[in-house]
Structure formats: C-alpha cells, structure tokens
Amino acid sequence: MATTADRILDSAQTLVQVRGYNGFSYADISAGLSITKPSIHYYFPTKAALAEALIARYREQFAAALKEVEDNTGGARQRLVDYAGLYAATFARGGRICLCGVFAVDAESLPAEVRRATDAFFDDQRRWVAGVLAEAGVPAARTSASAEAYLAALEGALLLARAHGQPEGITEPDRDVVRSVATTLIDALL
Numbered sequence: 001m002a003t004t005a006d007r008i009l010d011s012a013q014t015l016v017q018v019r020g021y022n023g024f025s026y027a028d029i030s031a032g033l034s035i036t037k038p039s040i041h042y043y044f045p046t047k048a049a050l051a052e053a054l055i056a057r058y059r060e061q062f063a064a065a066l067k068e069v070e071d072n073t074g075g076a077r078q079r080l081v082d083y084a085g086l087y088a089a090t091f092a093r094g095g096r097i098c099l100c101g102v103f104a105v106d107a108e109s110l111p112a113e114v115r116r117a118t119d120a121f122f123d124d125q126r127r128w129v130a131g132v133l134a135e136a137g138v139p140a141a142r143t144s145a146s147a148e149a150y151l152a153a154l155e156g157a158l159l160l161a162r163a164h165g166q167p168e169g170i171t172e173p174d175r176d177v178v179r180s181v182a183t184t185l186i187d188a189l190l
Contacts, residue, residue: 004039005044008029008044009050009054011029011033012050013054013057013058014094014096015028015029016051017096017097017102018094020102021106021110026047048110051110051111051117052113055117062121062125063124066083066086066128076132076135079132080132080182081179081183083128083182084178084179084183087154087182090158091158100118100122101158103117125147125151126148129146129147129150130143131143133146133150133189138189146189150182150186153181153185154182156181157181157182158178160177160181
C-alpha cells in the first residue's frame, strides 16, 4: 500500500510531466487525492522540496531501469536502443515527457536546488550514455558531445511526439518518434 507521501509524489509527478513545474499547485494535488493542502505541506513544506523529492525518486527509478537495460541486452547498440525505449515508455504513459526534461524547460523559474538536482540527473545520463558509446568504439574525444547529442535527441523526440499529437502507446518502430530518432542517431554515431 502506498504511503501518503508516495501518493503525493505520484500525483505531482504526473502533473509535472503533463503540465510542467509551473503548471500545477498544491491545490491540484489536494483535489486529485482528496487530502488537504496542509497534509501535503506536512510531507513537503515547499514546492521546491517536493520537486527535489520527485527528482531523487526519478533518479532512483531511472537507475533501476538502466540496470535492467544493462542486464537484459546484448551489445552497446542494443543498450542504446533499449535506453531510448525508456523514453518511449514514459510517453506511452499518458503522453508524459521526461520529468527532468520538464524541469529543464522550466529552468529559469526553478529554485536553485531544483536546478542542481535536475543537472545531477542529466549528469547521470550523460555518463551512462558516454560509457556505452565508448564501449561501442566512439573515440574518447567524441563520447561526451555524442552523449549530449543523443540525450538532446531523445528529449526533443518526446517534445515532437507531444507536439505532433502522436498517439500514446505506439509501438511500431516506424511510427514511434522517440525510437525513430534514437535509431537514426545511433546509426550516425556508430
């Protein structure tokens, strides 16, 4: 059974991934969960504290998903394809986009601690992707920039999927914007 704090985080994550950091309030969470705003403040005294908790949980969830990608796949190319699948799966859940991608879009209006937590998430992702690219034989002088390009392509693909009104849950590779962008870039990088 989910705790009240977990239910608040679940609700907030959905709201952020669909509306953005500035597109929701504690009143939205309160109404959605039928709890009082003071109850939310008990667990997360500020919106910044809530955002930091969201990012910490998201980083843990992403790390666990990355472990599965590493454990269940073959070579570097397949791991990069499966990594893109994590982004596609996010979109398939109600047209959501990457939580930290949303925070990055709202960066100028975020509290400093939330910006730092967002940067830390992307640092994790850059390191992982760069490591896989290095394993695939991309020269060391290019792995960092290539990892940045790959992450930017995935984040951008989520935005394109949303902007184009791509139906949620698309699984055919030729109609899945995220996987299509990922495989095109993988072919260019490797």
